[in-house]
Amino acid sequence: MKGEKPVLRRIEWGIREREREREREREREREREREREREREREREREREREREREGGRERGREGQRNRKVLVNVSAHTTKLLLLQPARSVCLCYFTNTLSPLCLFQPARSVYSCYFNNTLSAAMGTHTTLWAVCRKVETLVVLQQLGGALFDTALQVVVKERSNSTDGGVNSTSTVDDRQRAMSDFFMTYNLLGKLTPIVPAIILAKLSDRGWRKAPIIAPLLGYMASRLVLLLVVVLGWPIQVMWVGVSLHGFSGGFSAIWAGVMTVVSLGSTEQRRSGVMMRVELLYGLAGLLGSLVSGHLFQLYGSTLGQGTVLVGVSLLLYGLCLLHAVSLLQVSVDGSGQEQTTPLIRKNRKEEEDKGEDEGEEAAAGGEARSNRINIGLLFVGGVLYDVAVAGAMEILVSFQMKEPLNWNAKQVGYGNASGFLIFLTSFLGVMVMSRFMIDSSLIIVGMLSFASGIYFMAFVTKTYQFYLARSLMLFALIPTPTIRSMLSQQVTGSSYGIVLTSFQLSFKVASLVYTPTYTKIYQHTLDWLPGFVFLLSSSISVLATIPIRFVESTPILITKLPRPNLVLPDSRT
Known part of the structure; x- marks a missing residue:
């Protein structure tokens, strides 16, 4: 019996040693797996770098194409100005006599060329910049919010005046508290309609946008905005009951409402910017929105007191709001450019780092599963x-x-x-x-x-x-x-x-x-x-x-x-x- 104990201990020691060896082998295998994953990550990074280089080349190609278009436009404008005569000979004949005394030892031809090219380049550069700004979504956001700020003030004051009138309106009453109850009831119904009606249309417009109709979530709500502003104008001019505005807000909601148009704007911004610049561009759009609302609210009270011929107060304010939305719709249809930047495509990088062993090796041990479950x-x-x-x-x-x-x-x-x-x-x-x-x-x-x-x-x-x-x-x-x-x-x-x-x-x-x-x-x-x-x-x-x-x-x-x-x-x-x- 005494001789058996050392043998048993040696057997147990051998079993433990083999178990430790197998554990070390598993650890080495995990380390090799991590090394392979790091290598795959480095390969993906190199692929992304090559993609960025290719995109940079494509961008330089597009820039060169735009420059060639500008040169063609410059040549066309120059030819028209010179009545189809050769530009070079006319310029040399005229400017040699004009500029030679001022050029000292420099040839008149080279001086003219530098001056003429710089002038045309500056003029065309300014023209191109203004045109690019007009085609951006920021212009649409500013116009839309200016019109919205004017409308909000107009609606609020019109409801107050109708509640104080004695010939109808919200609910003609004699006491202040009754008028307040009438106003609050009106706005309760108005707000409920404005919140509930856009839900389904906004989802439909979002699906259309995902299928390539990027302007649909912008143009459709703008039509609803114009309809609701037109209804308020008719209420002011024709003296219709203020409850007609419930029809206006319903038209606005069934066209998608604010939730649809803002989602469309953010989609256009995302597609037209790189990942590095996207956050800054969105901040700029949102700040312009706030500044436009601030400016529109400041001037809205003054515009409301202006009279439109014999139509009374509020006509000018609502008319200007309707005009701004008309310009906004025209901009969205004809000027707004939906550009897709190479790196502005949608990506599906997961925000939760999935456990790679769970994806590649179904034999994950219970400790790791418990940790993942706790995190979930x-x-x-x-x-x-x-x-x-x-x-x-x-x-x-x-x-x-x-x-x-x-x-x-x-x-x-x-x-x-x-x-x-x-x-x-x-x-x-x-x-x-x-x-x-x-x-x-x-x-x-x-x-x-x-x-x-x-x-x-x-x-x-x-x-x-x-x-x-x-x-x-x-x-x-x-x-x-x-x-x-x-x-x-x-x-x-x-x-x-x-x-x-x-x-x-x-x-x-x-x-x-x-x-x-x-x-x-x-x-x-x-x-x-x-x-x-x-x-x-x-x-x-x-x-x-x-x-x-x-x-x-x-x-x-x-x-x-x-x-x-x-x-x-x-x-x-x-x-x-x-x-x-």
Whole structure:
């Protein structure tokens, strides 16, 4: 028995040694696999570099072709100016006598050639630059938002005047509270129609865009915009009931609405820019949108007070808005260029790094599967928390902003057209302050902290808004909302970090649709609460929004800002026009 124990120990030692050897062999195999993967990655990088070089060659070829076209145009214009006479001989005959005394020892011919070529090059360069700017989507965005800012002020003031009239309108009543209830009921129906009718048309237009009809999501909504503006013009000129505007907003919605046109604009921007420049181009488009809204709101109140012959106030303002949308439609049909950059094609790089052993070797051990499962569960929890926080914040912001339109029109504020325009301009100013805030704070704050700062900024401003009795107090409350546009786009960015590339569109579309579903609840709820609190505290709904906004920060605090397997995406363009602050 004593002799058997050493033998057993040697056998056990041999078994353990063979097991360790097999483990070392598996480790060496994994290392070889990692080395092969690194080699494949280097090969893909070399292929991408060769593709960039080929694209650079194609771009240089296109630039040379454009230069040749410019030279052909210059030759044609020169020939016409010289009445079909040989340009060279005429120039030599004329400019030799004119320029020879000034040229000293230089031949007159060479001096003229330099001067003439430089002048023509500068003129043609300026002409080409202006033409290129006119064909860009930024021009369309500016025209569209200028017209939209004018329309918003016109609609708000027209509804107020009709509610105060004694011959019909929204609901002719004798008390201020009754007029406020009539206005809030009108805007409740108007907003619900504007939010629900575009859902299906926007999806159809998006599919058409994916099939190559890139201008369809832009042109179709512009037709709806023109129809709704034309309806308002007829309401002002012919004295139709203001409820006719429900037909106008329905036409606008069934053509795709704002969600369709903005998606189309972003598609054109993405196709016409490289990956390196895309973020900057999108930021530029969004800043131009905010600046155009700011300018349009500032001048809208003054335009409203202008009279159109015998047609009364508001005719000029609505007419200018309709004209701007007509120019916008003409630009989209005839001038807008949808260019496809070589590196601007859609890519399907996954945002979650899939485990390569899972794809290539089905024999992944249980420890790795457990780790991957834990990470997937963490991502699902993050998505749920972000959805809850985003929807709560949208309820707080959108509900308050819908009531703010009626709140501005009652005592003690009782704004006129100019003041309405200035108030709308203060809302567009938040586009700029939020953008600057992100540029500064993102250097030392994580995304979840940025979201909380934006939510608390809105909560403080809307809380102060509940007790506003003077116009200057309104602007003080607005000044507290400087960062109110940060949360929603940042939440979208964080959502994109939790899913694969194939699920990116589904998740973000679901996130946006959740706002539409929530509006079915908060729009009538806020309206009825406002109507029932007019007698004792008209700003009670703003206190409610402040509380909901603070409540929305709770799920955001528990979101993991940097999941283990998620690649870090570039910081998003945070000044988004679909925000309702």
